[in-house]
Amino acid sequence: MALPPNTSQAEFNRALAEFESVVGADWVFSSDADVALYRDSYSPLWGEEEERIASAAVAPDSVEEVQEIVRIANRYKIPLYPISTGRNLTYGGAAPTLTGSVVLDLKRMNRIIEVDDKRNYALVEPGVSYFDLFKYIREHDLQVMLDVPDPGWGSPMGNSLDHGVGYTFGPYRDHFGSHIGLEIVSAEGELIRTGAGAIPGSDAWQDFHYGAGPSIDGLFAQSNFGIVTKMGVKLMPMPEAFKNVTVTVPRYQDLQSLIDEVNYLEDSYLIGMPFYNSPAGGGLFDPTPLGELMQNGWPNPEQLEAFVTAQNKPAWSVSFHLYGPQEIIQGTWTAIQRRFSDKIAGAAFEEEDLHNLPIPDDDIPALPDKAFLGIPNLEIFHIVNRNPMNDNDPPDGHADMFTMAPRTAEGVHTAARVLAEAYQEMGFPPATSPFSTPITFYARAFVVAVLIPTWRDSAKNAASRALYERCLDKIAEIGMGTYRTNPAFQELAVSKYSFNEGALLKYQEKLKDAIDPNGIISPGRYGIWPANMRNNRG
Amino acid sequence: MNKLSILCLFLVSSIGVAEAQELSPAEASGKVVFDKWCEPCHGRVAGGVFGGLGTNALPGTSALMVKYKGDLPPVLEDRIDLQPIYISTVVRGGLYGMPISRKTEISDADLQNIIAYLNRPR
Numbered sequence: 001m002a003l004p005p006n007t008s009q010a011e012f013n014r015a016l017a018e019f020e021s022v023v024g025a026d027w028v029f030s031s032d033a034d035v036a037l038y039r040d041s042y043s044p045l046w047g048e049e050e051e052r053i054a055s056a057a058v059a060p061d062s063v064e065e066v067q068e069i070v071r072i073a074n075r076y077k078i079p080l081y082p083i084s085t086g087r088n089l090t091y092g093g094a095a096p097t098l099t100g101s102v103v104l105d106l107k108r109m110n111r112i113i114e115v116d117d118k119r120n121y122a123l124v125e126p127g128v129s130y131f132d133l134f135k136y137i138r139e140h141d142l143q144v145m146l147d148v149p150d151p152g153w154g155s156p157m158g159n160s161l162d163h164g165v166g167y168t169f170g171p172y173r174d175h176f177g178s179h180i181g182l183e184i185v186s187a188e189g190e191l192i193r194t195g196a197g198a199i200p201g202s203d204a205w206q207d208f209h210y211g212a213g214p215s216i217d218g219l220f221a222q223s224n225f226g227i228v229t230k231m232g233v234k235l236m237p238m239p240e241a242f243k244n245v246t247v248t249v250p251r252y253q254d255l256q257s258l259i260d261e262v263n264y265l266e267d268s269y270l271i272g273m274p275f276y277n278s279p280a281g282g283g284l285f286d287p288t289p290l291g292e293l294m295q296n297g298w299p300n301p302e303q304l305e306a307f308v309t310a311q312n313k314p315a316w317s318v319s320f321h322l323y324g325p326q327e328i329i330q331g332t333w334t335a336i337q338r339r340f341s342d343k344i345a346g347a348a349f350e351e352e353d354l355h356n357l358p359i360p361d362d363d364i365p366a367l368p369d370k371a372f373l374g375i376p377n378l379e380i381f382h383i384v385n386r387n388p389m390n391d392n393d394p395p396d397g398h399a400d401m402f403t404m405a406p407r408t409a410e411g412v413h414t415a416a417r418v419l420a421e422a423y424q425e426m427g428f429p430p431a432t433s434p435f436s437t438p439i440t441f442y443a444r445a446f447v448v449a450v451l452i453p454t455w456r457d458s459a460k461n462a463a464s465r466a467l468y469e470r471c472l473d474k475i476a477e478i479g480m481g482t483y484r485t486n487p488a489f490q491e492l493a494v495s496k497y498s499f500n501e502g503a504l505l506k507y508q509e510k511l512k513d514a515i516d517p518n519g520i521i522s523p524g525r526y527g528i529w530p531a532n533m534r535n536n537r538g
Numbered sequence: 539m540n541k542l543s544i545l546c547l548f549l550v551s552s553i554g555v556a557e558a559q560e561l562s563p564a565e566a567s568g569k570v571v572f573d574k575w576c577e578p579c580h581g582r583v584a585g586g587v588f589g590g591l592g593t594n595a596l597p598g599t600s601a602l603m604v605k606y607k608g609d610l611p612p613v614l615e616d617r618i619d620l621q622p623i624y625i626s627t628v629v630r631g632g633l634y635g636m637p638i639s640r641k642t643e644i645s646d647a648d649l650q651n652i653i654a655y656l657n658r659p660r
Contacts, residue, residue, distance in 0.1 A: 034641065127642075
């Protein structure tokens, strides 16, 4: 069993006994078998000395218990690693950043405190999952729509605090951006509420997020400055209907014009999440063999146009949902077609039937693309599960490499090219091509994504890690970074945000030292080390 | 309420009672836990994502279709060969893309009930 740093077995046993006095013996997990349940299932360090392993886990049921645990941890200087539902797969799961940390498992704190479908918000605890919240909304016939990430077993709070993302309207897809009001247990055990929640007796906690003075909410996302125990979530009123539509453009060079127009629509709040694809390039998950075209390096524009012409398919497409009253949807769709036709020669349009919302319960299981309607599900696991192409050697997990690119065609193409170079340099076939398309999880940025497999095999993981790190290095050379990553890569990822000799991280660590003098909350998370552990860096 | 409505209500109630009586309390509890934690990946009906990926089956079911190639049913609830030790090993240890489940999510009692449900007499 791992021990917390600078802690003897005897001291640790005393701390565990004190934890038990707070939560009960059933909710302190310290046997090897129980602690193993807090491993990162998708760890790129699985089974290696560097794998991040907890020393124990403690699972409180209330804010008061969290406060008591924090005070005990301060007395023993034992690091705590809070998790919500612990399903942050790809980004560390339930495992701590620092080996020997005690995982503070908040899954038992799973109360849905309030959902209001007139002021359109929810107030939840950390252990509530998207499945739980959706079920509650349905059972109470509340007319609001969630915005969900891919796996529905995650926590609205945890996902937001890791800058997670979803699939509906832009303001709601950015989950931290759509939180409203936090309750936080500080690193010293003090209870804090932000926004209007700081006013005793306020009924506007989930209506007004600033309060007066500096907003500190951002300090608690992807960080280690405190433990969030309640969070408000802005919810979209249930639209009357939705309609899925697609725009295609014929030429390779049309991508910039397509992006310009989609940006206009997205930033005007007229459309749901734009979903880009390349019919000529073979689609998102069925890439056309571009081998012949790519044999002599990255093709030039003329070669790419000729390739598109030979495929006899549109170069690019973008699909999106229109939400709202039927009259608005039809009017918006008419205007969208006019705008694209005016700007891009050969733009073509497809539309599906209009459907009323909410979707009836019986129709949900067979509904495609549930996440675009805020319906939690697990169907994204198709991307990494055993399939006919990997049947002989399916991966055990994945480490997602998300390159944040500017919303331009050049940004997408440059990121795709650099990632392809990284793959080739590390001996892997490229996973990106001139036909790679952006993902629009964030309304104001593009994501160019590659999924790198992880394994319960150290040799294979070493190759995957080297590839991941090469990708991070290469995208930084063109001024790009990533937004979220596994603890194994967090230091490298934040090191790329190095403007003015790393002034940002230096500032964050000054805050860390002031807020958490004993360094007990998630040391090392996203590269932020407390003063007493700063030599752990690297 | 007309006679037809009463008849329908009676039939629905009867079916509900009949189904409940088929499962022991442990098996019935196991089905509730299974439906929450396992069914979204290992159930029968899938919608698919991103323009057709996985429209034929949910991800866990689809993976087992590929793995067993018809030799065993891909839907776990149709299996009659799942040994308790195998179920607990996979739930607690994960397998390929399926992650580990902790005791704060699926308690030991829940796990025993899942095992009872998947091994129910048929």
